[in-house]
Amino acid sequence: MATEEKYDQATQDSKLMIDHDYDGIKELDNPPPPWLMIIFYASIIWSVFYVFYYDVFGGPTQYDEYNTEMAEAIDNMPKSTFDEAHVTLLTDASSLAEGQKIYATKGCVACHGASNIGPDLTDKYWIHGNTIKDVFRTIKYGVPAKGMTPFKDQMTDKQIQEVASYVLVKLKGTNSGNTKGPQGDEY
Amino acid sequence: MEQQTFYYDNKIVRMFGGATILWGLVGVLVGLTIATQLAFPAANFNLPWLTFGRLRPLHTNAIIFAFVGNGIFTAAYYSMQRLLKTRMYSDFLGRFHFWGWQLIIVAAAITLPLGFTEAKEYAELEWPIDIAVVIVWIAFGWNMLGTIAIRRTRHIYVAIWFYIATFITIAVLYLVNNLSLPVSLWKSYSVYAGVQDGLVQWWYGHNAVAFFLTTPMLGLMYYFLPKAANRPVYSYKLSIIHFWALIFLYIWAGPHHLLYQALPGWAQSMGVVFSVMLLMPSWGGMVNGLLTLRGAWDRVRDSAVLKFFVVGVTAYGMSTFEGPLLSLKSVNAISHFTDWTIAHVHIGGMGWNGFMIFGMIYWLWPRIFNTKLKSEKLANAHFWIGTLGIIFYAVPLYWAAITQALMWKEFTPEGFLAYPNFMETVTQILPMYYLRIVGGSLYVTGFILFVYNVMATARSGKLIADEEASAPALEKMSKKRLPGETPHRWVERRWVPFTIWAFVAIIIGSIIEIVPMLMVKSNVPTISSVTPYTPLELAGRDIYVREGCYTCHSQQIRPFRSETERYGEYSKAGEFVYDHPYQWGSRRMGPDLAREGVKGGKIYKSNAWHYNHMLRPQDVNPESVMPAYPWLISDQLDMDIIPAKIRAMQALGVPYPKGYDQKAIADVKAQANGIAADLKNNNIDVKSDREIIALISYLQRLGTDIFKETAKK
Numbered sequence: 001m002a003t004e005e006k007y008d009q010a011t012q013d014s015k016l017m018i019d020h021d022y023d024g025i026k027e028l029d030n031p032p033p034p035w036l037m038i039i040f041y042a043s044i045i046w047s048v049f050y051v052f053y054y055d056v057f058g059g060p061t062q063y064d065e066y067n068t069e070m071a072e073a074i075d076n077m078p079k080s081t082f083d084e085a086h087v088t089l090l091t092d093a094s095s096l097a098e099g100q101k102i103y104a105t106k107g108c109v110a111c112h113g114a115s116n117i118g119p120d121l122t123d124k125y126w127i128h129g130n131t132i133k134d135v136f137r138t139i140k141y142g143v144p145a146k147g148m149t150p151f152k153d154q155m156t157d158k159q160i161q162e163v164a165s166y167v168l169v170k171l172k173g174t175n176s177g178n179t180k181g182p183q184g185d186e187y
Numbered sequence: 188m189e190q191q192t193f194y195y196d197n198k199i200v201r202m203f204g205g206a207t208i209l210w211g212l213v214g215v216l217v218g219l220t221i222a223t224q225l226a227f228p229a230a231n232f233n234l235p236w237l238t239f240g241r242l243r244p245l246h247t248n249a250i251i252f253a254f255v256g257n258g259i260f261t262a263a264y265y266s267m268q269r270l271l272k273t274r275m276y277s278d279f280l281g282r283f284h285f286w287g288w289q290l291i292i293v294a295a296a297i298t299l300p301l302g303f304t305e306a307k308e309y310a311e312l313e314w315p316i317d318i319a320v321v322i323v324w325i326a327f328g329w330n331m332l333g334t335i336a337i338r339r340t341r342h343i344y345v346a347i348w349f350y351i352a353t354f355i356t357i358a359v360l361y362l363v364n365n366l367s368l369p370v371s372l373w374k375s376y377s378v379y380a381g382v383q384d385g386l387v388q389w390w391y392g393h394n395a396v397a398f399f400l401t402t403p404m405l406g407l408m409y410y411f412l413p414k415a416a417n418r419p420v421y422s423y424k425l426s427i428i429h430f431w432a433l434i435f436l437y438i439w440a441g442p443h444h445l446l447y448q449a450l451p452g453w454a455q456s457m458g459v460v461f462s463v464m465l466l467m468p469s470w471g472g473m474v475n476g477l478l479t480l481r482g483a484w485d486r487v488r489d490s491a492v493l494k495f496f497v498v499g500v501t502a503y504g505m506s507t508f509e510g511p512l513l514s515l516k517s518v519n520a521i522s523h524f525t526d527w528t529i530a531h532v533h534i535g536g537m538g539w540n541g542f543m544i545f546g547m548i549y550w551l552w553p554r555i556f557n558t559k560l561k562s563e564k565l566a567n568a569h570f571w572i573g574t575l576g577i578i579f580y581a582v583p584l585y586w587a588a589i590t591q592a593l594m595w596k597e598f599t600p601e602g603f604l605a606y607p608n609f610m611e612t613v614t615q616i617l618p619m620y621y622l623r624i625v626g627g628s629l630y631v632t633g634f635i636l637f638v639y640n641v642m643a644t645a646r647s648g649k650l651i652a653d654e655e656a657s658a659p660a661l662e663k664m665s666k667k668r669l670p671g672e673t674p675h676r677w678v679e680r681r682w683v684p685f686t687i688w689a690f691v692a693i694i695i696g697s698i699i700e701i702v703p704m705l706m707v708k709s710n711v712p713t714i715s716s717v718t719p720y721t722p723l724e725l726a727g728r729d730i731y732v733r734e735g736c737y738t739c740h741s742q743q744i745r746p747f748r749s750e751t752e753r754y755g756e757y758s759k760a761g762e763f764v765y766d767h768p769y770q771w772g773s774r775r776m777g778p779d780l781a782r783e784g785v786k787g788g789k790i791y792k793s794n795a796w797h798y799n800h801m802l803r804p805q806d807v808n809p810e811s812v813m814p815a816y817p818w819l820i821s822d823q824l825d826m827d828i829i830p831a832k833i834r835a836m837q838a839l840g841v842p843y844p845k846g847y848d849q850k851a852i853a854d855v856k857a858q859a860n861g862i863a864a865d866l867k868n869n870n871i872d873v874k875s876d877r878e879i880i881a882l883i884s885y886l887q888r889l890g891t892d893i894f895k896e897t898a899k900k
Binding site: 016017019020022023024025026027028029030031032033036037039040043044046047050051054055061062063065066069070073076077078106107110111115116117142144145146147149150153154155156180 | 272344346409413414421422424425428432447452453456460464467471474516603608745747752757787789792794796799806807870
């Protein structure tokens with residue numbers, strides 16, 4: 001069967017528009033598909049409801065949503081069992097190994113290593129003190145004025161304790177860090 | 188009726204078609220280059236004019252205005268003459284349009300890599316080129332409407348409705364969005380600031396997609412698809428409904444680019460609901476195209492042209508389904524700032540725009556050159572390679588987008604971001620970027636086959652520069668509506684009212700959204716501690732603009748826990764009132780910078796860090812994909828222009844004290860010396876008159892103003 005005949009059979013319901021001929025292009029007077037019109041009208045009705053809900057009757061704004069999200073998050077957060085006033089130096093191998101991992105992966109080495117951005121942590125000189133409490137505080141709250149990032153939003157107190165212990169037990173005195181030379185007081 | 192003989196101008200069709208092919212190849216090659224740069228930063232070659240931030244606007248502008256632009260002109264100049272049974276109104280205007288447009292493209296290709304930019308997406312071109320665009324666009328419209336006026340057919344066909352809507356809407360959009368105050372020949376400031384600039388920009392940006400990449404393409408489809416298939420258009424009624432619904436609704440949808448950002452809620456809602464209502468009017472075009480093929484599907488198997496059209500129209504349906512989906516706030520919360528948007532536009536650009544243009548030229552070239560297509564086999568090969576290219580481009584990016592969005596949003600049970608280091612979320616998706624390069628390479632390969640095939644076709648024939656045709660003259664007829672004539676049929680034979688109605692349809696949404704944003708103060712609540720940039724910071728901001736930092740860094744923290752934990756306090760409309768132009772960005776290849784300068788903030792970095800990072804990003808962060816900017820350290824800051832910049836800002840309403848332009852340079856030097864001294868303390872020796880100092884001062888200012896007040900209290 002020729003294409004044209006098949007076509008005529010398939011579309012016998014549609015009529016050609018008599019006076020529609022544009023450079024040989026004809027048009028049929030088929031109605032738009034009903035499903036298309038139904039979804040179109042539905043989308044208009046949905047839109048009216050949407051605008052009334054959010055913008056007329058005071059549905060939650062994006063800031064309401066944010067406050068809800070934050071309140072839920074705080075409720076679900078575990079509480080820390082110690083702070084910088086009560087932190088102790090860890091010396092067990094597994095804690096130090098954990099600390100070493102943190103040192104390598106949380107960005108410490110990027111500034112305190114060969115890039116010479118931050119002070120050398122492997123010599124005997126310390127700018128902000130070298131007790132576990134000092135180092136813990138420096139990591140937790142940072143020294144923003146000098147570029148040291150506060151890590152309180154990136155590590156738990158436990159993790160800060162581990163990496164501070166690693167710095168004090170393993171790194172200090174190895175002289176293997178950067179080449180900035182002594183900064184701060186000798187301990 | 189007297190039969191008149193006249194000649195179609197095929198030469199202008201060949202000129203625009205040739206330009207389409209040439210610039211299309213350039214556009215996809217630049218695209219492949221920047222895709223490579225995103226995966227391998229070494230491909231930026233440490234050269235200012237080859238960095239991603241400058242080349243990305245070149246890619247988007249080349250594809251939109253050079254490739255698709257010339258493509259739609261090819262379609263319009265060929266189809267209008269035949270649909271209206273006349274030669275174009277003016278050969279001169281046609282040539283003026285052609286050469287003017289090509290000169291604009293060349294000017295763009297030179298100025299964008301040089302860093303001359305207004306830094307608003309797809310509206311980057313600086314003001315002298317903007318003026319040229321307006322003049323050339325008016326020449327095009329004049330020629331088009333003139334041709335309609337001298338037609339020999341009674342009624343105007345649906346393809347031409349779409350061309351008319353294209354002309355008037357782009358004219359309005361381009362003029363309003365590009366209003367800027369020149370400071371020098373190649374530098375200007377947008378007259379709008381902050382959230383207002385953002386809204387105007389996306390009213391423009393979204394409707395550049397609507398009225399440059401969509402309506403003229405539908406015009407193309409309505410002529411070339413029924414012609415190539417030799418089938419009647421499925422539904423005249425559907426054409427009417429989807430045409431008017433599409434142009435009326437589209438113009439409102441722009442705010443969906445600013446969901447969950449510092450844009451008033453009512454404007455966001457407009458962006459959401461009008462995008463959702465757009466779905467079926469968009470699909471009207473796809474359905475009318477695909478159902479026109481009823482009875483011709485067996486020919487699709489053999490014809491490369493029809494294959495390109497089928498996949499092109501289907502890609503249109505896919506991306507217009509995805510558009511409303513991405514406009515739902517809950518989906519947008521995940522998709523925005525990720526590669527999802529990039530994948531989405533490439534389904535539209537490579538599939539809909541690209542394939543419709545390929546199909547048109549494969550059909551057109553043999554006809555105007557009076558020959559056969561050199562190789563149908565090669566065209567089919569192009570089709571399959573191109574289709575594979577789109578799949579290999581888009582699928583990895585969807586994967587990358589969802590992966591990265593989930594990583595940004597994931598929290599540990601302890602309540603910390605699971606991936607606090609932004610870099611991790613980039614490193615994770617790099618394999619997808621390698622695959623994207625494969626997809627892009629396939630698409631380029633197909634394109635090269637296309638170039639060869641159409642060039643060989645042209646060589647095997649001879650251009651029929653003036654093609655003879657004849658039609659009866661158009662008899663005068665009453666302007667009044669005839670008995671039994673439907674209102675729409677009536678307006679179809681009167682192009683002036685038709686054009687006015689189309690204008691009314693597109694201006695309603697424009698006015699309702701933009702005028703209140705500019706006029707009603709409550710839309711931009713003021714924050715008293717927000718003050719103008721110092722002149723050094725302003726100069727630094729202009730460097731940020733010049734280098735296209737906004738192509739990878741946003742300055743807009745949305746009110747999500749995952750963003751305020753990572754970047755700090757969410758952004759507020761009142762913080763951006765002196766930002767001419769706004770720099771909120773649309774994609775986070777790197778972290779958001781809205782609170783970059785907040786000391787003790789989430790992402791604060793020292794001056795020394797910024798210096799080292801700009802000089803060699805990979806030294807600071809070995810996996811970084813950021814280009815290096817060594818020239819910022821060697822190049823001196825242009826001081827002479829600073830007073831003029833201050834005066835321009837004052838003219839735009841930025842409250843610098845009277846006569847401040849004369850004192851600005853002294854302030855620049857004082858602030859720059861401070862930063863240089865701080866760098867010196869950190870063992871970095873750099874002169875205080877270098878560009879890097881200005882850029883650092885700007886970065887250190889970002890997001891800090893709202894904290895000044897709390898500090899005082």
